[in-house]
Amino acid sequence: MKRILFVCTGNTCRSPMAETILRELARRRNRELEVRSAGVSTVDGLPVSVNAQKVLRRRIGVMAAGTSTALDGGSVGWADLILTMTTDHKRHLLQRFPQAVDKTYTLKEFVDRDEAVLEDIAELETLYTEYQMKQALGQQLTPEERSRLLELERRIPGFDIADPFGGPISSYEQSAAEIEAALQKLLDRLDNL
Template sequence: MKILFVCTGNTCRSYMAETLMKDLVKKAASSGLISENAIMVESAGLFVVEETANNKAVSVMEEEFGIKTEKHAARQITRELIEDSDLILTMTDRHKRAILDAFPVYKDKIYTLLEYAYPETTVVDIQDPYGGDRQDYFESAVSINNAIKAMFYKLIEEMEK
């Protein structure tokens, strides 16, 4: 299964989601729950301007979550990324709508992260920490991490069908 996380610039939220999900997949694979390549994870942005991950986002991943990060190159979402992904998880409803407007044929694989993780929720947006302080980044990362953990076993069940 190939998952694509999407936000605005691919420097904060989708970067953190990719990092957190890759870490969870790595841990699940090392414990034998899934194979190492069972879930592939990528991220992209709708309007990429900056080239690398935000320093505060990197700091939160490394210092608060204990994840050793690699240099991240922000990238623009493309038709190829959308076509190649089995599941596209956006950080807000606005991101989801933008992708659906451009690629309505893929509506069955595009969700916000929160609506996919919590189907009964009415809150579907992860707050954008961009321009905020480190605490804003930490709070967004916690929301993302909780949603990823909530959806992880759902993903495994779907893969086993």
């Protein structure tokens, strides 16, 4: 059985919505999955946002169970696949848990598999790593490296799902719709693995 971990910032909006929606979509397809969620910048025990709960109840007729969970090594080790809501979440997770590099993606990156884009992402991640190493050593990127980094950043499509936290219910609806569309693609992809 596949174990999937969704990650966002506070684990009160996007990742619990993704967790709840995927559980329900998988149940409807008779697909067995274990699903959890966590936040890169949270504490354990915060309630799921009221607006996230309203949107879940309207969209799929189910509310999120549980409370926020801080991302830790146990969750990362448990997961077969880690799907973040933004590129920054992915970067943050991989800085803390570099051993998870082969199983960590943004949700949109994982479901929209364009090989040329994936090659660009890999090159960009290598440049970011080199940049961080050079910064630690008091060095700078060469003009060619900086130019290539900026070119890749412009060329790679956005893989982030906007954070609705604190916004109107329409922001939560938009995030949930985006998440659900990606999760439908995820289930199709998992059915073909």
